[in-house]
Amino acid sequence: MSNFLRFFLILSLCTFYLDIKCQFLNNATTYDEYVANIGKDLTINQNFNAGKLALNEFLIDLALKHFNNVIESDSLTYYPETLYYLGEIYRYLEEYPMAKQYYQGYLMFPEHKDDFCYLHTQELLTNFENIYIYHTSNNNVTTRHLPSPLNTPYSEFAAIEYGDGGEIYFTSYSPNHTKQYSSLFPAYFRSDIYKTHYLPKGLAVPQKIEISKSKDKIHNANLTFSPNQKYFSFTQCEYSGENCKIYWGEIDENEIIKNIKEAPININNSNQTQPFLILDDYGDGILFFSSNRLGGYGGYDLYYSIVKNFNFQTPINLGPIINTAGNEITPYYDLRDSTLFFSSNFHTGLGGFDIFSSKGYLNSWQKVNNLGAPINSPFNDFYFYRNSYDYDGYITSNRKGSYFMNGQYCCYDIFAFYIEDKIVTTENKTLDTISKLDTINPLRDEIMSLLPITVYFHNDIPDPRSWDTVTKYSYDELYFEYLNLIDKYKKEYSKGMKGEDKLKAEQDIENFFHTEIIAGFDKLQRFTNLLLEDLKNGSNVTIKINGYCSPLHTSEYNINLSKRRISSLKNYLLKINNGELSAYIEGTNPSGGKLLIIQEPMGKELASPYVSDNPQDIQKSIYSIAASQERRAQISSYISDFKGSKLENKSGIFHADSSFISITTSELAKISNIKIPIYNLGNESFEIESVNISSDCIETLILNPIVRPDEKTYLNLIIKDGCHIKPGLITIKVKTNISGDEIHLISLLIIADK
Numbered sequence: 197m198s199n200f201l202r203f204f205l206i207l208s209l210c211t212f213y214l215d216i217k218c219q220f221l222n223n224a225t226t227y228d229e230y231v232a233n234i235g236k237d238l239t240i241n242q243n244f245n246a247g248k249l250a251l252n253e254f255l256i257d258l259a260l261k262h263f264n265n266v267i268e269s270d271s272l273t274y275y276p277e278t279l280y281y282l283g284e285i286y287r288y289l290e291e292y293p294m295a296k297q298y299y300q301g302y303l304m305f306p307e308h309k310d311d312f313c314y315l316h317t318q319e320l321l322t323n324f325e326n327i328y329i330y331h332t333s334n335n336n337v338t339t340r341h342l343p344s345p346l347n348t349p350y351s352e353f354a355a356i357e358y359g360d361g362g363e364i365y366f367t368s369y370s371p372n373h374t375k376q377y378s379s380l381f382p383a384y385f386r387s388d389i390y391k392t393h394y395l396p397k398g399l400a401v402p403q404k405i406e407i408s409k410s411k412d413k414i415h416n417a418n419l420t421f422s423p424n425q426k427y428f429s430f431t432q433c434e435y436s437g438e439n440c441k442i443y444w445g446e447i448d449e450n451e452i453i454k455n456i457k458e459a460p461i462n463i464n465n466s467n468q469t470q471p472f473l474i475l476d477d478y479g480d481g482i483l484f485f486s487s488n489r490l491g492g493y494g495g496y497d498l499y500y501s502i503v504k505n506f507n508f509q510t511p512i513n514l515g516p517i518i519n520t521a522g523n524e525i526t527p528y529y530d531l532r533d534s535t536l537f538f539s540s541n542f543h544t545g546l547g548g549f550d551i552f553s554s555k556g557y558l559n560s561w562q563k564v565n566n567l568g569a570p571i572n573s574p575f576n577d578f579y580f581y582r583n584s585y586d587y588d589g590y591i592t593s594n595r596k597g598s599y600f601m602n603g604q605y606c607c608y609d610i611f612a613f614y615i616e617d618k619i620v621t622t623e624n625k626t627l628d629t630i631s632k633l634d635t636i637n638p639l640r641d642e643i644m645s646l647l648p649i650t651v652y653f654h655n656d657i658p659d660p661r662s663w664d665t666v667t668k669y670s671y672d673e674l675y676f677e678y679l680n681l682i683d684k685y686k687k688e689y690s691k692g693m694k695g696e697d698k699l700k701a702e703q704d705i706e707n708f709f710h711t712e713i714i715a716g717f718d719k720l721q722r723f724t725n726l727l728l729e730d731l732k733n734g735s736n737v738t739i740k741i742n743g744y745c746s747p748l749h750t751s752e753y754n755i756n757l758s759k760r761r762i763s764s765l766k767n768y769l770l771k772i773n774n775g776e777l778s779a780y781i782e783g784t785n786p787s788g789g790k791l792l793i794i795q796e797p798m799g800k801e802l803a804s805p806y807v808s809d810n811p812q813d814i815q816k817s818i819y820s821i822a823a824s825q826e827r828r829a830q831i832s833s834y835i836s837d838f839k840g841s842k843l844e845n846k847s848g849i850f851h852a853d854s855s856f857i858s859i860t861t862s863e864l865a866k867i868s869n870i871k872i873p874i875y876n877l878g879n880e881s882f883e884i885e886s887v888n889i890s891s892d893c894i895e896t897l898i899l900n901p902i903v904r905p906d907e908k909t910y911l912n913l914i915i916k917d918g919c920h921i922k923p924g925l926i927t928i929k930v931k932t933n934i935s936g937d938e939i940h941l942i943s944l945l946i947i948a949d950k
Contacts (some may be wrong), residue, residue: 227253235877238262240271244278251281254575254594254605266926270861270948275743276305279925280313283320287547288574294927296324296436297943301925304945312494315521316542323544330546330568336616339570340670341609342599346392346399349599350385351608354418354470354526354579355590358391359453360423365391366591366610367417368402387415388550389430396778407453421447421477423584424533428453429483440467461501461511463489474857479506482558484536485510495523498538500558515559525549526578529557534936536561539578547574551591560744562587562648571613573604588614631846640838649831651716651765655679655818657827661869665759671768671829675717682709688819722832731780731789733839740794740833743766744826758797761829766793797833821831859944864921870913872942874930876903886931887911893919894926894944913944925949 203507227249234242247262259281266278278531283298284561299317306480320327350370357364369387390402407416413435421428426447433440445456466489475481483501488873497519499511501538514536516526522542529536534557539549543564554561566572571580582589591611657674658667682705730737743758769777780791817823857870876882884901897912911930915921926944 205821209927210758218660225249227255227258228950238265240266240269240275244275247278247281251284253289256285256288256605264924268922270923272923272947273305273663276302277311277313279305280317282925283653284547287327288778290325290546290574292327292331293939293941296321298925298928299324300941301858301945304856304858311342312521317540319520320544326544326566327546330544330550330566330572332569334570336566337613339591339611339613341611343398344599345401347599347609349607349628352610352779353592354420354716355592356420356581357583357590358421360585363391365389365394365405365419365421366402367419377861378864381747386413386435387433389416389419405453407456418470420472420528422473424476425584426477427472427475427753429459429475431469431471433467433469436643437462438467440469442468442471442483444471444473444483459483459501460508461485461499466490467496472527472529473503474529475503475506475532480504482529482752483508484529485511486525487758488683493519494521494542496525498524498527502558512559513601515561517561517564518554518559526580527582528582530582537567539576539580539581540564546572549578551577551580576608588612639726639730640836643723643730643834643836644725645793646719646726647831647834649716649719649723650828651675651720651830652678652713652759652824653827653829654681655823655827656757658764661757662760665755665756666763667760667767669764669767670771671720671764672717674764675713678713679709682706685709685819685824688815689821691815701885708824712825720768720831725770727769727791728772728776730836731777731785731791732787734788735779735836735839736790736792738794738833739831739834740796743795743797744828744830755797758829759795761827762795762797765831766795767828771795780818830868839945858947860947861923862949863914866947868915870915870944872911872913873908874903874911875904875908879905881905883933884909884911884930885933888931889913890927891921891944893921898927912943921946 218361227246230249231238231246232244233902238246243262243265247259247266250259250262263278263285264281266272266275267282272278279298279302283295283302285737286292286295286298299321302313302317303321305314337814341347342355346364346366348368348370350368352366352368355364355366366389367387367388369385371385389407391403391405392400394400394403399912405419407419407430409821415433415435415437416430417433418431419428420430427444428447429444431440431441441462442459443456444459448454459468461483466487468485468487470486472484474483481503483503484499485499486496487499488496488497488718492513493516498514500514501511514520514524518536520539520540520542522540524538524542527536527538532553535553535555537551537553539551541549543550543566545550545552545566546569548822551567552564553567554564556562567580571577571591573593575593575595577591578595579592579597580589581591587812589612591613592604592608592646594608595611598605598874599605651671653674654677658669682803685703686702689705690698694700726740727737741762743760743762745754745757758847770781777791779785780789781793783790857872859870874884881902881904884898884903885899887896889896893916895914895916897914898909899912900909903909911928913928923946926946928942928944930940930942931938932940
């Protein structure tokens with residue numbers, strides 16, 4: 197394993213294990229270097245470290261070998277993260293049931309619950325059924341590995357087009373030879389920016405762009421262009437991959453890059469990288485970027501800096517909907533549909549970094565959605581970019597099919613994707629073949645499909661010119677008054693316009709009232725019925741309501757106005773069914789259900805910088821759609837234990853109380869038989885056809901293989917006399933005749949005593 201992958205990983209910030217407590221990464225050591233200094237016989241600790249280094253370099257077979265050596269030893273209690281890493285490996289191999297078993301095993305060691313690995317495991321298991329959904333292909337999306345000479349056996353990444361599809365700019369991490377002394381000195385690896393263009397029979401030979409006058413051993417990478425293609429930004433890092441800074445400049449009418457300046461958002465002792473700059477002709481816009489600066493939620497977080505008259509303001513974190521305990525990188529924002537695309541190694545995905553999307557702006561974001569296959573793969577996927585003239589674009593990945601030097605998944609290439617229409621996410625997809633071992637909860641799914649629920653307000657409503665923080669009004673009263681203003685909004689918004697422009701402005705207002713205001717209230721009504729149903733089942737429910745304002749008025753006034761808007765929405769909830777929710781808030785309802793409402797006023801701080809704050813310009817500051825979108829309250833989260841959830845029984849449903857069993861070697865020595873109950877939670881009988889177990893020391897026996905509805909049988913594990921069972925994971929595959937749900941895994945984890 198050569199040094200180029202290590203430096204590429206540092207530079208592009210796509211290593212999984214950077215700055216994470218439960219991980220091990222010595223940037224000065226590769227897998228080959230580590231094992232070469234040890235010899236043939238590795239200790240358990242050396243196997244553990246070698247496995248992590250191999251996994252970090254995607255040497256999957258080697259990592260699997262080393263971790264199996266650890267799990268088969270007597271030391272699993274000292275290296276419990278081995279189970280997490282094996283879960284990751286089987287997720288890469290797309291063996292999801294096996295991955296789930298190892299993740300479940302890792303949660304048996306709660307003493308590590310504050311580590312990234314434990315938090316990530318909880319995130320994955322909570323949403324594990326979604327992985328099956330993400331794995332199914334989007335039929336209207338295809339991907340294509342771009343050929344040589346763009347991609348090489350080294351690493352190419354961060355592709356972006358300039359103009360109308362003529363030129364492709366990208367970064368290459370490859371050997372840089374000194375021409376005069378190439379026979380005397382070895383090449384060193386460096387990132388540089390290149391451009392190529394399409395020819396009738398392929399791609400032209402890439403040409404290096406001398407983007408800045410820098411020392412030889414400096415990395416230039418991650419070039420992006422503003423949507424109007426008049427400005428650019430890029431990253432420059434020291435040769436070590438550290439001290440990364442963002443630079444920006446202008447592009448003149450001859451397409452010459454000029455006036456390169458350091459962005460004032462850079463700070464010492466941290467990296468700022470992967471910029472995406474949106475800037476208009478007047479110097480107003482926003483810069484998105486990734487950074488590991490202090491104060492974030494995890495390793496690398498996404499930030500934004502508002503730009504006004506070419507002045508960059510203090511960066512602000514995008515918030516916990518986007519950022520996690522892991523790493524969020526490679527932001528790209530499409531103004532056409534107000535969607536942020538980025539990559540994360542913490543949000544639930546197919547493996548490694550997946551690409552996600554979220555609609556919104558600044559730090560007001562909707563639920564994060566995984567783009568699914570084929571955009572994503574079991575390996576690293578990032579640098580999502582869409583062309584300005586259609587919705588095709590590029591991604592970077594080390595998936596199967598990439599060129600490589602050492603190891604099939606060592607190196608990164610650029611892939612093009614082609615799409616029939618807009619990008620399809622997995623937001624509303626379902627999958628019939630998700631294991632019936634997981635509870636199907638229609639009530640939960642219906643509630644979650646409604647979130648977030650956004651309701652809108654007229655300017656300075658409720659209680660204009662008031663400094664109160666509560667109101668007597670209920671949102672439904674304000675809603676109907678707002679609807680009566682539609683004609684006034686059409687008149688004011690289209691003032692000064694004529695002909696088609698006037699008609700379009702009026703139609704835009706009509707569409708906003710129907711698709712946002714009316715639709716929002718309709719969702720609210722459906723939500724309240726579902727909320728009552730959940731509470732009546734005895735659930736403990738917590739909802740969070742955010743309040744927002746347009747930029748008019750002072751920050752202090754707008755915080756109070758946000759509170760009044762939250763108050764009006766709370767009043768609406770409390771008046772339903774003659775105040776039925778009050779007993780749940782007070783905790784006195786006989787069902788035992790309880791409701792907690794968290795209020796979070798946001799004021800105007802998260803308002804779009806493009807909304808007018810001029811009170812004299814009422815056309816833009818009050819009656820425009822942009823201003824109207826800022827005046828809102830939002831039910832942004834819903835947490836419930838769903839005590840009334842039930843399974844949808846459409847056939848026989850296999851359920852084992854103990855699908856994961858943990859037992860120490862001393863406990864195992866005292867018993868000769870383990871009984872595992874298997875239930876049928878469905879409404880039809882099923883038959884257990886066969887049982888296969890991965891240990892020669894254990895026999896299986898099922899006396900009653902046919903299980904009727906609401907009945908159970910027992911799977912007996914009989915330990916053979918005189919047979920020594922080593923520590924490790926024993927897998928039991930139970931085959932049934934349930935259509936679409938034939939194979940079920942039960943795992944027996946043998947742990948050596950400390």
